[in-house]
Amino acid sequence: MIFLELFITFFKIGLFTIGGGYAMIPLIQQEVVANQWLTITQLTDFIGVAESTPGPFAVNIATFVGMETAGLLGAFVTTLAVILPSFIIILIIAKAFVNFQSNKWVQGALFGMRPVVIGLIASAVFILMDNVLINHGASIADFEGFLQALKYKEIIIFGICCFIYFRFKLHPIKLIFLAGGLGMVFFGVLPLMFR
Amino acid sequence: MDGFGGGFNLKQIEKQGNKFKTLFLTFFKIGLFTFGGGYAMIPLIEYEIVERHKWIETKDILDIFAIAESTPGVIAINTATFVGYKVAGFWGSLLATLGVAIPSFVIISIISLFFVQFQNLEWVAYAFNGIRAGVIVLILGAVVKMGQKGQYNPLTIILLVLAFLLASFTQINVVFLILGGAIVGLVYQVLLKKNPANNNHEVKK
Numbered sequence: 001m002i003f004l005e006l007f008i009t010f011f012k013i014g015l016f017t018i019g020g021g022y023a024m025i026p027l028i029q030q031e032v033v034a035n036q037w038l039t040i041t042q043l044t045d046f047i048g049v050a051e052s053t054p055g056p057f058a059v060n061i062a063t064f065v066g067m068e069t070a071g072l073l074g075a076f077v078t079t080l081a082v083i084l085p086s087f088i089i090i091l092i093i094a095k096a097f098v099n100f101q102s103n104k105w106v107q108g109a110l111f112g113m114r115p116v117v118i119g120l121i122a123s124a125v126f127i128l129m130d131n132v133l134i135n136h137g138a139s140i141a142d143f144e145g146f147l148q149a150l151k152y153k154e155i156i157i158f159g160i161c162c163f164i165y166f167r168f169k170l171h172p173i174k175l176i177f178l179a180g181g182l183g184m185v186f187f188g189v190l191p192l193m194f195r
Numbered sequence: 196m197d198g199f200g201g202g203f204n205l206k207q208i209e210k211q212g213n214k215f216k217t218l219f220l221t222f223f224k225i226g227l228f229t230f231g232g233g234y235a236m237i238p239l240i241e242y243e244i245v246e247r248h249k250w251i252e253t254k255d256i257l258d259i260f261a262i263a264e265s266t267p268g269v270i271a272i273n274t275a276t277f278v279g280y281k282v283a284g285f286w287g288s289l290l291a292t293l294g295v296a297i298p299s300f301v302i303i304s305i306i307s308l309f310f311v312q313f314q315n316l317e318w319v320a321y322a323f324n325g326i327r328a329g330v331i332v333l334i335l336g337a338v339v340k341m342g343q344k345g346q347y348n349p350l351t352i353i354l355l356v357l358a359f360l361l362a363s364f365t366q367i368n369v370v371f372l373i374l375g376g377a378i379v380g381l382v383y384q385v386l387l388k389k390n391p392a393n394n395n396h397e398v399k400k
Contacts, residue, residue: 016370018267022337026362026369041327045314048326049306051333055226055299056271063303064310072304079300086268087292090276091285093262104384110265112380114341115351116372119358122338125331126363132327158328165332166339173230175329183325188318 002070003077009035010062010081017058018110018117024058026120028065029127037069040131052176058082133158153186214283215290217248222275222294229271236271236295240278250282271295350383 009031017024025047032038038046050060059079066078133154139145160182165175221243229236237260244250251259259281263273272292279291313319345351358372 012370014269014272015267016373017269018265018373022334024269025334030369044327044330045323046310047330047334048323049310050303051330052230053299053302053306054228054230055302056269056295058269059271059296059299060303063300064307067304067307068310075300075304075307079296082269083272083292083296086266086272087276087288089266089268090263090273091280091288093266094277094280094288105381108381108384109377110380111351111384112354112376112378113373114345114376115355116358116376118338118341118345119355120362120369120372121334121341122355123359123362125335125338126359128327128331128334132331154324154328157325158331161329161332162335165336172333172336175333176326179325179327179329179332180322181325183322183328184318187321187324 003074005035006066006070006074007077007081010066010078011085013062014058014082015085018113022057022121022124023117024061025124028061029124032065037065040127042068044128044132048176048179052173129158157182157186211283214250215286218279218282218287219290219294222279222291223298225275226271226295226298236274240274244278244282251278255281350379354379 013024013027013031016027029040029043032043033040046061046064050057050064053060059082062078062082063075066075070077133151135149135151139149157179161175161179164170164178170178221240224243225236225239229239241253241256245253245256256278259277260274263270263277266273272295275291275295276288279288281287283290314323345355354376358376361367361372362369
């Protein structure tokens with residue numbers, strides 16, 4: 001039953017997203033790609049879209065995956081599922097725990113979870129780099145093969161984006177547009193010019 | 196509204212109704228106009244809830260933001276639920292939460308109807324070749340930002356590296372890694388009587 005699977009998966013994603021936004025990417029990568037609801041490339045593309053459309057990132061991704069896998073009803077189920085854990089947990093906290101933040105159990109758990117989440121997001125970066133910047137089809141037995149294994153255009157774009165994003169603190173939406181523009185230049189304009 | 200009983204006069208009911216309406220509209224606006232959710236929505240909430248309507252004091256809203264950030268769940272939803280509840284109880288939290296989620300839902304539903312055809316256009320496909328590389332940079336930025344806020348001792352560094360290695364090179368479910376981190380943190384806190392709370396108050400305020 002696809003709707004039940006979608007619900008459980010996104011409830012889990014909502015529940016274990018700690019630190020917001022990007023913290024859910026490792027989980028989504030694992031759950032959504034393992035279930036073959038999206039390929040890792042589709043997911044990466046959509047992260048770009050979610051970043052340049054309004055609204056919370058998590059809700060955007062949930063709606064998109066639901067829509068792609070099971071239509072409007074699917075989108076409704078995934079969106080509801082990703083929201084529910086937040087809603088329930090916060091209601092309980094708002095009602096029951098006045099000093100939630102200074103509770104030593106909460107502090108202890110968060111103390112251990114924070115570094116794990118950073119490690120997980122770093123791993124998401126690693127997995128995406130492996131997927132986007134490396135061509136796994138090429139054999140790396142010789143130097144020529146090694147060059148083919150590197151998707152040099154993507155690597156150049158990655159380098160330019162890194163420099164500009166970290167040097168000039170560009171807004172994420174602008175970075176997405178810059179990256180898209182560079183993609184058009186490197187894959188569209190330059191091949192036309194040097195045909 | 197008859198069931199409201201004698202405790203409420205008409206004016207109070209009207210006031211409550213206004214709160215519901217304003218809460219919904221405020222969070223709808225936040226959902227519609229903030230990109231990326233989470234941190235981006237904080238200034239808007241401050242303006243609408245604290246300055247304009249004076250429903251919550253500055254000191255309390257900061258606590259709410261801090262809790263929303265450190266609690267499991269989507270930060271934007273956490274914040275909406277919490278603010279809604281503080282302002283107008285359960286129904287307030289429901290309306291604020293729906294308000295912040297509905298714009299995303301509608302916009303993304305529409306986009307995904309055309310997304311595949313859109314991506315099949317030659318030049319759009321070129322653009323996405325670049326966007327994929329840009330997305331990695333954004334996520335890398337999140338790692339850097341969170342990394343800067345983190346507190347480091349041998350234990351947290353081991354947890355960070357271990358989580359990275361296990362998630363990158365094994366099939367282990369990341370939920371177990373997060374739970375594992377929680378357990379290690381609890382043991383460290385409770386059994387060893389260390390108190391991370393003391394140096395842990397750098398939660399962004």
